[in-house]
Amino acid sequence: MSEQRKEIEQRVFKVVKEVLSLEEQETLTLETTLLTDLGADSVDIVSLLMDLEDEFGGKIEENDAVKLQTLGDIVDYIEHRAASEENL
Amino acid sequence: MPARRVVITGLGVVSSLGLNVKEYWQNCLAGRSFVEPIPAHWHHYAEYQSTLWIPLPELDYKALGFSRMEILQHDPVSLMAMYASQQAVESAQLAITLKDKRKNTYQLEHIDNTRCGVFMGTGIGGYHTLLENYSNQVISRTAQSFGQWAKTLTDDQQQQLEEYLQKIPYAERFNPFGVPMTMSNAVSASVGIKYTLHGANRTFTQACSSSTLAIGQAFKAIQNGELDYILCGGSEYTNDYFGGIFRGFDIAKTLVRVCDNKDTANRPFDKHRSGFLYSEGGAAVLLLEEYHAAKQRGAPMIAEIAGFAETFDAHNLMSLAPENSQLERMLQKVLDDAQLAAQDIDYINTHGTGTQINDQQESDVIQHLFGDKPLINTSKSLLGHTLGASGALEAVITALSIQEQTTHVCHNLETAIADLNFVKTVQKVTINNAISQSFAFGGHNIALLLKSIQD
Numbered sequence: 001m002s003e004q005r006k007e008i009e010q011r012v013f014k015v016v017k018e019v020l021s022l023e024e025q026e027t028l029t030l031e032t033t034l035l036t037d038l039g040a041d042s043v044d045i046v047s048l049l050m051d052l053e054d055e056f057g058g059k060i061e062e063n064d065a066v067k068l069q070t071l072g073d074i075v076d077y078i079e080h081r082a083a084s085e086e087n088l
Numbered sequence: 089m090p091a092r093r094v095v096i097t098g099l100g101v102v103s104s105l106g107l108n109v110k111e112y113w114q115n116c117l118a119g120r121s122f123v124e125p126i127p128a129h130w131h132h133y134a135e136y137q138s139t140l141w142i143p144l145p146e147l148d149y150k151a152l153g154f155s156r157m158e159i160l161q162h163d164p165v166s167l168m169a170m171y172a173s174q175q176a177v178e179s180a181q182l183a184i185t186l187k188d189k190r191k192n193t194y195q196l197e198h199i200d201n202t203r204c205g206v207f208m209g210t211g212i213g214g215y216h217t218l219l220e221n222y223s224n225q226v227i228s229r230t231a232q233s234f235g236q237w238a239k240t241l242t243d244d245q246q247q248q249l250e251e252y253l254q255k256i257p258y259a260e261r262f263n264p265f266g267v268p269m270t271m272s273n274a275v276s277a278s279v280g281i282k283y284t285l286h287g288a289n290r291t292f293t294q295a296c297s298s299s300t301l302a303i304g305q306a307f308k309a310i311q312n313g314e315l316d317y318i319l320c321g322g323s324e325y326t327n328d329y330f331g332g333i334f335r336g337f338d339i340a341k342t343l344v345r346v347c348d349n350k351d352t353a354n355r356p357f358d359k360h361r362s363g364f365l366y367s368e369g370g371a372a373v374l375l376l377e378e379y380h381a382a383k384q385r386g387a388p389m390i391a392e393i394a395g396f397a398e399t400f401d402a403h404n405l406m407s408l409a410p411e412n413s414q415l416e417r418m419l420q421k422v423l424d425d426a427q428l429a430a431q432d433i434d435y436i437n438t439h440g441t442g443t444q445i446n447d448q449q450e451s452d453v454i455q456h457l458f459g460d461k462p463l464i465n466t467s468k469s470l471l472g473h474t475l476g477a478s479g480a481l482e483a484v485i486t487a488l489s490i491q492e493q494t495t496h497v498c499h500n501l502e503t504a505i506a507d508l509n510f511v512k513t514v515q516k517v518t519i520n521n522a523i524s525q526s527f528a529f530g531g532h533n534i535a536l537l538l539k540s541i542q543d
Contacts, residue, residue, distance in 0.1 A: 018156045019156045019157055019160075020157075020190055021155050021156075021157070021189050021190045021192065043161075044157070044190070046264050046265070047156075047157045047160045047161065050160055050261070050263075050264070051156060051160065053261065059261065
């Protein structure tokens with residue numbers, strides 16, 4: 001795993017823990033799902049996307065947002081955007 | 089059946105004079121007032137006659153216990169009401185337990201929460217959020233177009249354009265929670281959600297008397313048996329990036345106009361007053377409950393609310409009716425409601441804005457009905473005008489003045505416009521019965537009558 005991907009992953013996990021009020025020691029993986037594993041509702045997810053925008057810059061478009069089911073999806077998305085030199 | 093008695097058992101404040109009741113009260117008694125020049129960048133957008141305001145201390149909501157989700161989803165007007173409510177619940181010694189960790193919500197222990205309500209006042213609700221979102225709506229795409237066009241310009245021209253663009257910043261996003269953040273009723277709704285209170289949840293919007301009305305209606309709702317516990321008061325947040333809310337009051341010629349000396353500019357009831365001092369806002373919340381229930385649970389009792397009255401001028405949206413008849417009727421009604429006479433009143437916390445008309449008419453009415461016996465002060469001489477929150481912030485001071493048997497001075501009063509018993513020094517006094525009153529744009533006149541606790 002590249003250093004950059006590792007850093008993105010850590011930052012995503014940190015934002016998820018803070019927005020969803022998870023315990024610091026809670027184990028998150030790239031396979032963790034927002035809806036089923038973390039019990040996030042639609043309002044939680046909107047808040048999470050806002051905070052991810054604040055953390056990484058740029059805007060997560062609605063069409064992209066609906067595809068983000070797992071934490072791995074979020075990390076992939078941000079890594080892809082970073083590779084194409086867009087914010088976020 | 090005699091009417092139920094209503095007591096204040098908890099207080100909370102967010103203000104320029106402190107983020108808790110102890111600090112607030114100490115600063116009031118010390119006669120402090122933190123007046124500052126308005127933000128420098130507001131001068132980019134307009135000329136103003138008034139150039140002073142009273143900002144709030146910086147609020148670190150995370151450090152105050154709010155979750156990231158709460159901070160993202162609430163306008164400051166609601167966050168301040170929630171924080172003042174938290175203080176009121178704690179000081180009333182009500183036991184609470186965590187209900188939902190993610191939502192950061194609580195519930196009261198040993199109390200039927202269908203009998204608990206929230207009554208809050210706010211003049212402009214989440215106006216701050218509305219304007220933030222509007223800056224995104226109006227400016228963002230245009231500014232981005234200018235940014236593209238700038239690439240075709242010379243370096244000097246680009247630099248000049250950049251300077252202009254820096255003066256029209258805009259919110260980076262149109263907040264998806266913008267509607268609930270803006271709506272006025274979010275103030276009471278947010279508090280009701282925070283503490284899982286299922287009784288009546290009401291927000292009152294009546295300009296500068298909003299929170300006085302909220303407290304008065306809460307008093308009546310407990311007195312008549314509708315509810316047993318009510319978090320009541322109000323909140324206001326008057327800051328916007330461009331200073332447009334301030335300008336609205338400035339252009340209406342209501343604000344302090346003699347601004348050479350920030351320490352003496354705000355001088356209600358003084359011959360040299362020149363308008364009211366704009367405040368960034370604040371919040372105050374009182375927990376009201378029925379007297380016997382409070383006594384039974386050993387609650388700290390600060391003061392009793394014994395009277396409430398409201399009248400309406402039916403005259404003008406901005407000016408008090410010149411003949412004072414509705415102010416006098418309001419005061420007579422509040423005395424009647426508490427079954428007291430004018431000579432029983434020891435202290436009046438006035439509306440006391442510092443405008444020419446308000447202070448003259450208010451002092452005339454007080455002189456006519458009460459003479460020079462009651463102590464008179466205005467908390468706006470310290471806090472400036474917090475608009476819809478002012479009545480609740482002043483009710484807190486009135487309650488504390490009764491509990492502590494002392495009150496704060498009428499700040500900067502040198503040449504009084506009337507021969508009233510203005511508070512000039514902080515000393516021990518007897519205050520058994522006190523009135524706190526608010527008047528509002530629109531023509532609304534509201535008074536509360538508070539008493540010391542008697543068995």
